[in-house]
Amino acid sequence: MKILVTEMMWNDGIEKLKQKGYEVDYDLELSRKREELLGLLPNYDAVIVRNETKVDTEFLDAAKKAQVIGRLGVGLDNIDTKQAAERGIPVISARNANATSVAEYVLSCMLDASRPIRQADVDVKKGNWNRALFTGTELNGRVLGLIGMGEISHRVAKRAQAFGMEVVGYDPFVAPFDHVVQETGIKQVHELGELLKHSDFISLHIPLTKDTKHLINKEAFSIMKPEAYIINSARGGIVSEEDVIEAVKDKQIAGAYLDVLESEPITDSSRFAESENIIITPHIAGSTDEAQSRTALLIAEEIDKVLNGQKSLCRVN
Incomplete structure (x- = not known):
């Protein structure tokens, strides 16, 4: 299975996904390259975003294969969780990690x-x-x-x-x-x-x-x-x-x-x-090294659970 990461994610989370056998494509600037992002989305089983990527109707229409969306953080104002739920796509947040x-x-x-x-x-x-x-x-x-x-x-x-x-x-x-x-x-x-x-x-x-x-x-x-x-x-x-x-x-x-x-x-x-x-300050309150690591590892673990048919306690929709 393939996972796309569109924004900054600590390497230990990416490595954890790779160790579990996933193919991970990572571009921390992809959230700012909208047309390229939309063109890539149909190829992925899961997408991991942060706060800049707009998960809206256009995004969800393109993400035809997506089984889960991971949010590296807890804020959800950039994600249309209602539409995601209507399409049967769970959204996972990094609950309390930061x-x-x-x-x-x-x-x-x-x-x-x-x-x-x-x-x-x-x-x-x-x-x-x-x-x-x-x-x-x-x-x-x-x-x-x-x-x-x-x-x-x-x-x-x-x-x-x-x-x-x-x-x-x-x-x-x-x-x-x-x-x-x-x-x-x-x-x-x-x-x-x-x-x-x-x-x-x-x-x-x-x-x-x-x-x-x-x-x-x-x-x-x-x-x-x-x-x-x-x-x-x-x-x-x-x-x-x-x-x-x-x-x-x-x-x-x-x-x-x-x-x-x-x-x-x-x-x-x-x-x-x-x-x-x-x-x-540049949106860093929850971005210490420790919090970034916990967030990345938590999202990696929860994404893996959902892709394997298990329930996630971090699901928000």
Whole structure:
């Protein structure tokens, strides 16, 4: 059987598939070569994608032999899972494989905002020794607000609590006795505005849907503390980019850490260059070496299960 990989996949996952006897064709740039991709799809029994490959009607029409689609990650906004299901094609995601890496990314953002170590280093190397300028603040006693209370939020909360932070969460789909409330110790709030009003850091862990599109917008920023930071490692489009630029410019909030954008990468004319308090990273929150390896190995294993008629716990449709 033949498997096509259209985006970056760690080699250990590819090698695992080859060891199981599959013929694997890998082109990490194929997601950007649409016509070539569509021409190749009819020849493959399985396709592995990441977040750039659009698995839409055109893709599914071309993938005539496909028995399964693997997603190297958990976001599904680039995949029409409903149409795939109608055609009998299961979609497999890398369930929780990168959750720890995303959680550590969020902690890194909060530490970076609290202790200006990089700025102090630059200043010292210029010949200065300004201790008062770079004192920073503690995370201890600060309030972290989590929008979305799934597995990643659970891991973020446990780490934030170790720093002495108070953690609150908003998620209309989480019940009062779910484990993330009862066992993790997140204080559940039932109004988004309450979380926005009281949090020093707000971290997003929700999918991009019609209901979450621009959820964090001008109105949301007007509620937040002027010393607050927004952290988005979930999906571009949840935060209104024009509104966050204005909010930081007008000092409605202290800053933002954005790992995901509505259009990636940014252009030379992007307004993000206007503010040094908006930190942009290239969609790397869940992309540590360890997470990449776990993701690749998990998808390889689950693809193999489906192709051999077994059930996958990572199926999403």
